[in-house]
Amino acid sequence: MAEALMVTYKRLPVEFVRGDGPWLWDSNDKRFLDAVSGIAVCSLGHTHAAVQRAICEQASRLIHTSNLYGIPNQQKLGERLTALSGMDRAFFCNSGAEANEAAIKLARLHGHRKGIDVPAIIVMEGSFHGRTLATLSATGSRKVQAGFEPLVQGFVRAPFGDLDSLTAIAATRHDVCALLVEPVQGEGGVQIPPADYLNRVRELCDRHGWLMMLDEIQTGMGRTGRFFAHQYNGILPDVMTLAKALGNGVPIGACLARGEAAGLFTPGSHGTTFGGNPLACAAALAVVDTMESEDIPAQAAAQGKRLLEGFKTALGAVTGVADIRGLGMLIGIELDRACGELVGMALEQGLLINVTADRVIRLLPPLNLDDGTADQLVAAVSSLVRDFLKA
Ligand SMILES: *Cc1c(COP(=O)(O)O)cnc(C)c1O
16 A cells, blocks of 8 residues: 555545544445544544634634734633643643653753752553654553664652552652653553552652652543543642643643643743644544533543443453453453454444554443443444354
């Protein structure tokens, strides 16, 4: 196929030409139920009317001016997101990796301000933070790092969800300035830490003057049943990164910060040409408006619970199904064997699913999925899994 493209993806043999809500159509007009949502991006579904309208209106007036000038949409979006999250300030960029780059730079500024010459950031095993050099170095996966050495220095690795290991690091290392963690590991296989993990991490960060930095790129914007996953814990991070669903498909990322961390950047210390441009911010404003006015996080919480119960009923007793877990509409079905081939089998049946960490079926349907379509999804995935395990 596409000889003109670098081979960064093993693409599936399908090309979509149109979408509507949780549905996609290919060039043969075959319909697919989309439980991937462009990897947790199109959380309001495809071609959402309010987002579409906002993009068209903004595109007809002004698309880009650069951050050399004021951008009213960016200002408004910053106000909306800080109000929703309790953070103080936002920096807008174009992707998740860039949002995490900003967070890593904030951590290093914070470390130097504390008098640490070579500051280190605690990151987790099994984490995913992006594909740039700094973010792949922070990522806890050898597959992502292999071949790109030398890695960026200044990361200390700990097991995810394990507080004792963090306490041990705190006792022995005095160069730590921050900790970066996902509330739920998405790429890592829908790994959910103990319920009070983030609370304990918050206490540890406070005790040691570390910035608590949450990568909510996948878990944020309603995916887990709250606007931001850490809101289940009733805590605030010092830094939080967002991207994926923020623009419902229009590329935009954000690094939000609170307190001292919100004042670390000064003119010239960080920047972006495209970040937070009028068009991307118009899309994100429409996303935020819709999510707030329709209480999409609550819908995700309720529908996620229904889906999880549905899967437990359908698959809970099936030999070969190791675990069924989820938070909101971030759902993982772990099998006792590698199951990457399920993705192609599902595709043939008009169903889009994802498999991550080799053995975990990851489902990321749109958050406004109706009951009937949700039931269809449970039935389709469950029968697929049963057939796969029988074969
Ligand atoms: C997708 C993802 C990223 C990277 O985002 P990009 O937009 O692909 O750069 C970082 N962290 C998490 C948790 C993600 O899910």
